[in-house]
Amino acid sequence: MTDPRLTPLAAALPATVPFTGPEALERRRGVAFRARLGANESGFGPSPHAVEAMKRAARDAWMYGDPEVQELRDAIAERHGCDPAHIVVGEGIDGLLGLLVRLTVGAGTPVVSSMGGYPTFAFHVAGFGGRLLTVPYLGDSPDPEGLMGLAREAGARLVYIANPDNPMGGMHGADVIRRMVEGVPEGGLLVLDEAYAELAPEGSLPVIDPADPRVIRLRTFSKAQGLAGLRVGYAVGPRGLVAAFDRVRNHFGLGRVAQAGALAAIHDEGWAREVARRVAEGRAALGRIAAANGLAALPSCANFVAIDCGRDGVFARAVLDGLLSRGVFVRMPGVAPLDRCIRVTVGPEDSLAVFAEALPGALEEAGAAG
Amino acid sequence: MTDPRLTPLAAALPATVPFTGPEALERRRGVAFRARLGANESGFGPSPHAVEAMKRAARDAWMYGDPEVQELRDAIAERHGCDPAHIVVGEGIDGLLGLLVRLTVGAGTPVVSSMGGYPTFAFHVAGFGGRLLTVPYLGDSPDPEGLMGLAREAGARLVYIANPDNPMGGMHGADVIRRMVEGVPEGGLLVLDEAYAELAPEGSLPVIDPADPRVIRLRTFSKAQGLAGLRVGYAVGPRGLVAAFDRVRNHFGLGRVAQAGALAAIHDEGWAREVARRVAEGRAALGRIAAANGLAALPSCANFVAIDCGRDGVFARAVLDGLLSRGVFVRMPGVAPLDRCIRVTVGPEDSLAVFAEALPGALEEAGAAG
Known part of the structure; x- marks a missing residue:
């Protein structure tokens, strides 16, 4: 129920939030993510x-x-x-x-x-x-x-x-x-x-x-x-x-x-420069993981890579769900045709390895469902 | 100059800020405060x-x-x-x-x-x-x-x-x-x-x-x-x-x-309870310091004490300025007749001792100026 004391503007605002945090997803799943690659955080940590x-x-x-x-x-x-x-x-x-x-x-x-x-x-x-x-x-x-x-x-x-x-x-x-x-x-x-x-x-x-x-x-x-x-x-x-x-x-x-x-x-x-260097390496690594699965990684100048899943938003969402269920937190763009992609944050080698291991199964499952 | 893109409401707002921080006062004075008793912080620290x-x-x-x-x-x-x-x-x-x-x-x-x-x-x-x-x-x-x-x-x-x-x-x-x-x-x-x-x-x-x-x-x-x-x-x-x-x-x-x-x-x-106990002791100590200087401390249920300087806002402001110039950060109420008081946060013994040492001089200076 909307509180009667809200301004007309506040009363008309939707109850949606911009992003759901990975912690909320973890609470729903009942288990922690193995790789946190969805919020464009820097897994290389602070200086x-x-x-x-x-x-x-x-x-x-x-x-x-x-x-x-x-x-x-x-x-x-x-x-x-x-x-x-x-x-x-x-x-x-x-x-x-x-x-x-x-x-x-x-x-x-x-x-x-x-x-x-x-x-x-x-x-x-x-x-x-x-x-x-x-x-x-x-x-x-x-x-x-x-x-x-x-x-x-x-x-x-x-x-x-x-x-x-x-x-x-x-x-x-x-x-x-x-x-x-x-x-x-x-x-x-x-x-x-x-x-x-x-x-x-x-x-x-x-x-x-x-x-x-x-x-x-x-x-x-x-x-x-x-x-x-x-x-x-x-x-x-x-x-x-x-x-x-x-x-x-x-x-x-x-x-x-x-x-x-x-x-x-x-x-x-020096730390920021070193992180930038490792991020560039990580982007390349994500490109190789995508290619190994028959997918194309879009060129990126940021600490994440959009990976084109090659079909529509429904398919990409299924891939994303498959990754989430395998303990990999990633996100995806919200509108077509961008939503043919999943967005994977660059992280340290071990987290990218978890992603690489989870992706084939997620793709297969999504393909079988489609 | 006001930016022409501000909303009418934003353009009409005053440039004043609610409080000046002690760091800004320190930058103006060119020297750090010896006792930080103005912002109702807890000098007893966190748990x-x-x-x-x-x-x-x-x-x-x-x-x-x-x-x-x-x-x-x-x-x-x-x-x-x-x-x-x-x-x-x-x-x-x-x-x-x-x-x-x-x-x-x-x-x-x-x-x-x-x-x-x-x-x-x-x-x-x-x-x-x-x-x-x-x-x-x-x-x-x-x-x-x-x-x-x-x-x-x-x-x-x-x-x-x-x-x-x-x-x-x-x-x-x-x-x-x-x-x-x-x-x-x-x-x-x-x-x-x-x-x-x-x-x-x-x-x-x-x-x-x-x-x-x-x-x-x-x-x-x-x-x-x-x-x-x-x-x-x-x-x-x-x-x-x-x-x-x-x-x-x-x-x-x-x-x-x-x-x-x-x-x-x-x-x-336990920590919050212990702090509350020490705050109560500190309020009593501030009451004694006030009394020793011929002033009355108001009863307090918080982590600060308003000390009635016994005259008007101009006088209390002079006392406060005297304390600031002696390295003691305190604040005071903004309107009459509350502004006959200075407001002193309870702190550990050493900071109250600095206040006790500075107060007589500040009072004397303020009295001489009045």
Whole structure:
């Protein structure tokens, strides 16, 4: 029963959630997964320096974290060669997307994203009453010209793109993203989700001026830095917009342990580079596993690989179910024709071996059922 | 400059923040505080079991926390003798208050609180366009009859009270709170902030049915459990309202380390009891320090004591500034006549000794200036 005190907007929101966690699936199955390859976490773990920093901070967890997150913002700003006034740190990209939508989107505000793009962005747009307009993928990639065309046509406030892309893993070159920035309509903002940036090939990312008023970029410590369980992300953008986050954010929301872990992680560049190297190896290994089963892995610039199961979404869902029942947690894209794929996160060798062992049976079962 | 893409509501919000953190003050002073007694943190620290749990979880920080927070919700529900469907866990009471206001308050929705009550609640009400109506304290306590009278008159959606109270430290008896619940107007909700509940005298809290549709209670691991730096709080309330949080919350917002620490803390009841005992001793010690300086400490049921500096807000502010300049972080209430007091958190003996040593000089300086 809906509580009668909800606002009309809240009362109209669906009860669905963006993602079901692997723990919920484990509770339903009654047994733990043998390989956790569904949430694009980094099975290579966090930097040992970050682990040490979190352990040291554990004793100090009685103190609130610095609400200005100054040390971490300074370190991030240095990395991006800008003033910390261009940086806001928050509870993961998810949390920051929620605040950004809250700041810019009201009832009926048009917002543009890709059909099959990041569900949590759509969740936030719906949550603040925005009107989400979507553009189908062009092949297996978000369609930059289609997105910007619709944005201009609709007078969109926000245009969202993830680069590298999730859930398909590809990426657009720097020039394509630059053209998107140039094409942002008056009163609009490009929301450039770069969660997987550190895993992309060197030199492939666009150089964007943090002060450019047309774009806000989102980064996270959840992927290359392996700190998904700390929930630390940040946005890089123009000062006025970044300052506005202070008007609405949960000022003490970023805890002391989280800040300590992220700060140590950002100073251990070597770890992120090593993870990127192992992720690249893992992508190749997943490609070989796919090929050995007669499937094609899509090219990926992220820490996961979309594997084309060669038929439709029903078939891919059956393959995914077969993997889940064999103790392998993976996910898949939500809309056709992307949903002909399953999405497998790169992990350490032992977890990929579990996947390799489970896949043939899952495929056979799915084929027999079809 | 305000970003032109902000919603009218966001554009109209002030740039002020609810609280300045001690770290910001330290950066301005250029030197660390000797005693951190301003944020009602628990200087007695977290349970050693919680510290161990956080350390163990640090290595696993590459995994997102369970978005359903099931284990922790189960443990909390057991403590409250209810089904976990009555419990929502979030990023501290601050985060939960933000979600609650978002769910229930729109443009112009009347909301009632005390003048000088918790600034972060007022921050959220303003942040969602609500109309905050306030009732002055009655003496040094929130005025239950005044609050409920105004709520009925205004048709308020929410009525906020903290019990034990912050910033003054007193509390109302169980019968008074029960009468508030009985008096909630049709379509209204009592927001009962029990952040300091575990520090109140045994038997002083009202027994409230988690299913009672008229009230939502807020609890935290930041005070008695000494885990302010993890940011974990929870709400206990009717199922329909609790379920609605899922429509808007940051589902992966509660990290793995935070969940592990809080879970260990809730299982170490002995620690919370021991902290409550030491807090009671500390309140008495602060009373003696106040008396030794010719001041009166207000009775407190929380982990802080409001010390009446005997004159007006200007004088108390001067005392507070004198303490800050002597390396003692304390805070004070924001409105008259409460602002004749400074608010000093209970801490371990060594930090109270620093306060005791600094207070006479601060008082003398403030007196000389007046």
